[in-house]
Amino acid sequence: MQTHKRISLSLLLTYAILIAGAIVVVYPFAYMVANSLKTGREIMHAPRALLPEEPTLRGYKGVFEELNVLLLFRNTLIVAVAVTLENVLLSALAGYAFAKIPFPGRDKIFGFMLLTMMIPGVLFLIPTYVLMYNIGWVGRFEALIIPGAVSVFNIFLVRQFITGIPDELIEAARIDGARETTIFRRIILPLVRPALGTVAILTFMGSWNDFMGPLLYLNRPDRWTLQLGLLQFRGTVPGENAEQIWALTTLITLPILLMYFFIQEQFVKAFANVSLSK
Amino acid sequence: MQLPASVHSPPPTSSRLLHRVRQYWWGYVFVSPWILLYLVFGLYPLVLSFFLTFFNYSFVTPGDRTFVGLGNWIRGIEDPLFWKSLYNIILNQAVFILLKNGLGLLLAALLFRVTIGARIFRTIYFLPVITSTVVLMTVGDNLAGPGGAVQLWLMDIGVLSKPVFWKAYDTLPMIIIAIINTWKWFGISTVILLAGMYGIDPRLFEAAAVDGASGLQIFRNITIPMLRPQLFFLLVVDVINGLQMFGEILSIGFNVYGGIKNQALTPVLYLYAQAFDQANVGYASTLGLMLAVIIAVLTFLQFKFVPSRLD
Structure with missing residues (x-):
C-alpha cells in the first residue's frame, strides 16, 4: 500500500x-500563430494573448500583396523539389552499387566517402563561393541544385537499407542475364521505397529550412527563398511589418509541420538513424 | 629468406581484375554522380582553400591578387576579433551542450518510465527540431526581447524589475542564444538517448532493483554508463556543428559583426564578414582553415580522452 502510493506519486511528478x-x-508555436491573426497594435500591446481580440487576416493579405511571397514560395519550391528528386534517384543508384555490386575498388571509395563526412563544412564556404563566382552561378538556382544533387548521408542511409536485401534475389536475376539497370528498376526500387521516403523527407525539409545556401547564392530579391525573405523583411525597426512577419513565419512553418504530423514516425526514426549509423 | 611464390595467396591477375571491372562496370556508373560532384565541389574547393590562404584576394578585383605567404596566418593568430569570436562560441557551446544534453537526458529518463503517452510527448519535443532556424530565432527574439512574453512574465513574478536589453550586454547574447538553441535541439538528444535506454538489457535494471538499489542509484550506475556511446556521439557532433554556428546570429537580428561590441560574433560569422563585407577572401579562407584545425584538434582530444565505449 505504502509503495503503491509512492510509485503513483512519482509517476504523477513524471x-x-x-x-x-x-x-x-x-507555446512559441501557439504564440506565433496567435500573433499572425492580430492587428499590429495588438501585437505590440498584448503579445502574450493567445486569443486575438479582433482576429484579422491582414497580415496574410499583406504578405501576398506587399511582399510578393508567391515568388518566394516559387523559388523555395524550385530548389527544394529539384534537390529532393535528384537525391532520391542518385542516392538510390549509388546506394545499390555500394551495397550489392562488387565492382573493384568499391570498399575503398565507400570508405573515402564516409571520411569526407568528417570534414567541417566551414572549410568549403569561401572556396566554393569563389568557384561559383568564377563560373557565374552566384544568383542562380544551379548554385544550390547542382552541388546539392546527392549527399553522402543519403547514400549511406539507402546503402544500409539495401544491404538488408538478400543477395540471392539479385544473383538469380544476374544469372538470368538481367542487366544492372533492370535489376535496379525491377527489384531494388520497389523494395527500397521506405528508405527513399526518408531521404525525400529529410532532403526536402533541409532545403526548405536552409538559410546559409540562399544567403550566399540567391541573395537578390527575385531569387530570395522564404527563409531569406523572412530575414530581409524583418527590417531593423522593432515592430516593423509586425503583422506580415508573424503571418510569414506561420506560412513558412506550416507545410513542414503538416508533413511532420502525417509521417512523424519516419521523421524521428530518420534522425535516430543518423546517430546510430555513425 | 625466400618463400616459394605459391605460399602467397595468388594476387588477382590483371585479366581477372579486368574481367570484374567489365562485369560490374555499372557500379562505377551508379556512383559516378557523387564522385564527379565531389571532385568539383569538394576536392577542388579544398585545394583552393589552401591556395587562397597565401594571397590577398577580392572578388571585386580578382586581377590584383598578391602573394602574402603566411601573412594571413600571422594576421589570424594576432587578430583579437578572431579570438573574441572563439571565446564567444566556446561560452555559447559550453552552456548549450550542458543544457541541451542535460535536459535531453532528464526527459528521456522520464519518457522511459511511462508507457502511456510517451509517443505523443516525443512527437511534441521534436517539433522545434524540424522548424527552421530563421523562424525559431525570429520567434525567440520576440519572446526574449524587452517587452516580449518571457520578460513580461519574469517581471510579473518579480525576477526582473525592468526590461532587459540583453543584446547590448557583453556575455548575455551568447547565453540567451544557447538557451533558445537548447529549446530547438533538445528533442534530438531525447530521442537518441531514449533509443539508447530501450537498448539496455532490462535484466540489468531488474537485478539492481532486486539488490535494493534506488532509482537514482540505478540511473547513475547503470543507465549513464550504458549510454556512453550515445552521449559520446552527441558530444562529438555538438562540438563539430556548434563551433560552426552562423545563421542563428543573423536570424536573431545581429549584424555580420555580431553587434557593436562583437558580443555575438562567431568564427564563421567573422569569416563571412571578412569575405563579403571587407572583400578579404584570402584572409577569410585562412580563418576557415584555422577553425577547421581547432575543430579537428578538439574532436581528436574527445576520441582520445572521453570514454566512448561500454566497460
Missing part, C-alpha cells in the same frame, strides 16, 4: 514534468 516540457515547446 507526467507533470513531461507536460510542462510539452507546454514550453508548444
Whole structure:
C-alpha cells in the first residue's frame, strides 16, 4: 500500500514534468500563430494573448500583396523539389552499387566517402563561393541544385537499407542475364521505397529550412527563398511589418509541420538513424 | 629468406581484375554522380582553400591578387576579433551542450518510465527540431526581447524589475542564444538517448532493483554508463556543428559583426564578414582553415580522452 502510493506519486511528478516540457515547446508555436491573426497594435500591446481580440487576416493579405511571397514560395519550391528528386534517384543508384555490386575498388571509395563526412563544412564556404563566382552561378538556382544533387548521408542511409536485401534475389536475376539497370528498376526500387521516403523527407525539409545556401547564392530579391525573405523583411525597426512577419513565419512553418504530423514516425526514426549509423 | 611464390595467396591477375571491372562496370556508373560532384565541389574547393590562404584576394578585383605567404596566418593568430569570436562560441557551446544534453537526458529518463503517452510527448519535443532556424530565432527574439512574453512574465513574478536589453550586454547574447538553441535541439538528444535506454538489457535494471538499489542509484550506475556511446556521439557532433554556428546570429537580428561590441560574433560569422563585407577572401579562407584545425584538434582530444565505449 505504502509503495503503491509512492510509485503513483512519482509517476504523477513524471507526467507533470513531461507536460510542462510539452507546454514550453508548444507555446512559441501557439504564440506565433496567435500573433499572425492580430492587428499590429495588438501585437505590440498584448503579445502574450493567445486569443486575438479582433482576429484579422491582414497580415496574410499583406504578405501576398506587399511582399510578393508567391515568388518566394516559387523559388523555395524550385530548389527544394529539384534537390529532393535528384537525391532520391542518385542516392538510390549509388546506394545499390555500394551495397550489392562488387565492382573493384568499391570498399575503398565507400570508405573515402564516409571520411569526407568528417570534414567541417566551414572549410568549403569561401572556396566554393569563389568557384561559383568564377563560373557565374552566384544568383542562380544551379548554385544550390547542382552541388546539392546527392549527399553522402543519403547514400549511406539507402546503402544500409539495401544491404538488408538478400543477395540471392539479385544473383538469380544476374544469372538470368538481367542487366544492372533492370535489376535496379525491377527489384531494388520497389523494395527500397521506405528508405527513399526518408531521404525525400529529410532532403526536402533541409532545403526548405536552409538559410546559409540562399544567403550566399540567391541573395537578390527575385531569387530570395522564404527563409531569406523572412530575414530581409524583418527590417531593423522593432515592430516593423509586425503583422506580415508573424503571418510569414506561420506560412513558412506550416507545410513542414503538416508533413511532420502525417509521417512523424519516419521523421524521428530518420534522425535516430543518423546517430546510430555513425 | 625466400618463400616459394605459391605460399602467397595468388594476387588477382590483371585479366581477372579486368574481367570484374567489365562485369560490374555499372557500379562505377551508379556512383559516378557523387564522385564527379565531389571532385568539383569538394576536392577542388579544398585545394583552393589552401591556395587562397597565401594571397590577398577580392572578388571585386580578382586581377590584383598578391602573394602574402603566411601573412594571413600571422594576421589570424594576432587578430583579437578572431579570438573574441572563439571565446564567444566556446561560452555559447559550453552552456548549450550542458543544457541541451542535460535536459535531453532528464526527459528521456522520464519518457522511459511511462508507457502511456510517451509517443505523443516525443512527437511534441521534436517539433522545434524540424522548424527552421530563421523562424525559431525570429520567434525567440520576440519572446526574449524587452517587452516580449518571457520578460513580461519574469517581471510579473518579480525576477526582473525592468526590461532587459540583453543584446547590448557583453556575455548575455551568447547565453540567451544557447538557451533558445537548447529549446530547438533538445528533442534530438531525447530521442537518441531514449533509443539508447530501450537498448539496455532490462535484466540489468531488474537485478539492481532486486539488490535494493534506488532509482537514482540505478540511473547513475547503470543507465549513464550504458549510454556512453550515445552521449559520446552527441558530444562529438555538438562540438563539430556548434563551433560552426552562423545563421542563428543573423536570424536573431545581429549584424555580420555580431553587434557593436562583437558580443555575438562567431568564427564563421567573422569569416563571412571578412569575405563579403571587407572583400578579404584570402584572409577569410585562412580563418576557415584555422577553425577547421581547432575543430579537428578538439574532436581528436574527445576520441582520445572521453570514454566512448561500454566497460
